[in-house]
Amino acid sequence: MTDTVVIALPYFLADAGKVASFLGAEVAEFTPEIFPEAFRSRKRIVALMSMGIVVRKIAPLIRDKWTDPAVVVISPDFRYAVPVLGGHHGANDLVKELTGLGLIPVITTATESRGRDSVESVADRTGTDVINRDSTRSVNAALLERDLPIHSIGGPSMVIAGPDVSILVRRGTYSIGIGCRKGTGEEEIKQAVRSALSENGISISDVFVYATTDKKLHETGLVAAVRALSGNLIFLDDETINAQTGTGPSRASKIGLPGVAAPCALATSRYKELIMEKKVYGRVTVAIAR
Template sequence: MTRTAVIALERFLPDARRIAGVLDAEVIPYDPEAFRAAFAGYGRIVALMSAGIAVRGIAPLLTDKWRDPAVVVVGPDLRYAIPVVGGHHGANDLARELAVLGIEPVITTATETRGRESVEGIAVWTGCDIVNRDSTRAVNAAVLDADVPLYAVTGPGIVVAGPGVSLLVRNGEYVVGVGCRKGVGAAEVIEAIGRALREAGVAPEKVLVYATTAKKRGEAGLIEAIVDLGGNLVFLDDETINAQEALTPSRASLIGLVGVAEPSALAASKRKVLVLARQTYGSVTVAIAR
């Protein structure tokens, strides 16, 4: 469960406790280190103070919208709740929760103000994770201009997604990156993935998606293996793969890539943390990220 904190100046602590009661939150009295502490331990933050104080406090702590906590500023008069960080990542919903106290949510994200659903919002209500997160900017921009089709593919399945397509998959934690030699058999791929998962201590049901290079779109053995595993295979374009740091030297440089297994796993993962560096099992390479 995501933890919520209410940070307030001392004179506003009584109101902060009222807000905390509605949100099942913890109250943190404001001091120069309050936001740093809250960013380290909470996924949602309500700042009961002026927007200027809050913005100056959080600005040095911001990394990216996928990891930063949702932050909502509530004015000292308790009239408005303004999401300032992570509108699509929980802040808009947090502001709306405060309406029971008569605090009006002020939503500024473009999709919501125009009555449109964002990619992030769709991911929440469908219980999915967004695999290629960099795609959301282009897709959300397109949503502002016209209806964007939503396709449901029941697994096992194979999806080739370009940079302007957001790929959502059912919740899981790990991404398995797979590379292989041309003509590899499905049985060898299945055995290699199984060995890698065991070495990493990852249960198969915890796999979010399998990922590889788009150059393997015609690799029948690889495709058959993922289908047999009941998984979903994502083909990533060269630009997406080469945007990742090459952690282990790879012969993939011969085909213009920094690698296959490791960068594919990292590109499609949420935390960008490699839990199993590239391992070679015969004709198959496997890496696992979370």
Template sequence: MRIAVVHTGHPEQARTLARWLNGEVVERPDALELAFHEHEGVVAVMAMGIVVRKIAPLVRDKWVDPAVVVVTPDLRFCVPVLGGHHGGNEIARTLAGHGLTPVISTATDALGKDSVEEIAGRHGMEVVNKSSTVAVNRAFLDGDVPVYRIDGPAVVLASSNVSVLSMRGEYVVGIGCNRGTAAEEIRQAVLDALASMDIGAEEVLAYTSTIKKADEAGLLSAVRELDGRLFLIDDDTINSQPVSPSKAEIIGLVGVAEPSALALAKRKEIIMKRRAYGNVTVAIAR
């Protein structure tokens, strides 16, 4: 985790914290704003009110915002104010090892429970269906939640309150295809799309399509040959995505490639709109 330490008139404390956290001190008038955009963790040696006012207009989504931890100038207390499950609590625990008192407010951590995000972090993985974490973390508060590891090849049918963890990646590739399209045509279409955006297959978090393609042998084989993970998205989720309608309206969907990619994308940004490659359409989101 890339950590920046910013301060208001406390350079010695900032340097000490940076040394403990293997971070860097950022000193300039817009240090907090700059660190928020360029680092994964921000430690601020200043009043919490200042931090809250400065970051308020910058906050977007917990899955893309950095963790922000406020440290008192006397180095007595450290308070994660943003992204507790996304590095903030980890920073606070590290500082606790140097004598600071962590003030952690995330319910699972405060009660000594596990969370989806921390399980993912321990295994170097990422939550694919991020909206599921609300229900699953709530369940952790009520008791133990089973964790299953499934080594493929396999097909898993999971409801919306089951968190799916996968190896980390930045991009989600949405795929649509005509019925009966050969695996090689789909595989090559995906590779061509990735190459056009200078994206390596190892940077892909997930391949997605509609649940209506659950029996599409060519699609299943193509993703397997790409050594990827295919997630099939239900109709309601696809139709809730903000995309322009496509020919998929004839099967009751607003689209396939673009909305299925957006459904699992962390930043909810389409970086390559749907492109046709013969019988295949591909879109890429992040």
């Protein structure tokens, strides 16, 4: 199965075949169930049919622009390619790719339609992901008016940034939430993390970020452990942690939190899916999400 599918009404299947061949994709004839199935299993969806059909079919499926597939409509006259969903997340690039078939791209995202960078395009270009995704609204709005500085900071280092600063880190799949008792040493934390990753068949190179509560800001053992693991450590405030649900009981209730490891892993993950619930390793707790 490829990550791209071309969905077409019966009378557009010939054109769908051309598109699929060009993209290295698969063709699927339109059925009432096809869009829910494609949303679950594909990263890119191309539809040969009217925009209205597509909008009605995908509306109940839309969850999050960071995880939904890119959706593009090709007009029935085979002239235009229009991003419908996920412009900054693959759809704009897809319609540009389709110019190779003579299609005219119709891009409506504000930054790209004006020839400006977006946070997401910078992330794609640099092979990074955005941690604080809510920041992209204000940063992209500012990019419409002017160029913004991009600061590249090598490690080991710490960054304290405001809500209008987008933070980009190397790409990875998994977010690791870490809790620890006060004064826990670097070696114990490193061993706990390595054990959790090994038990779940995860390579350390597949880790996106490590996250904990900002109450651990001065835990030198935790900071040193993540540095030794060549990772990025994110400190989350109480509001962010308390917004997470379904993480189970925790000793962290003593400090007014529903937990540390599991909610921190979920808060920084892409798909909000716990791979490993909180597990205790001595004085360290670890949870894994993606």
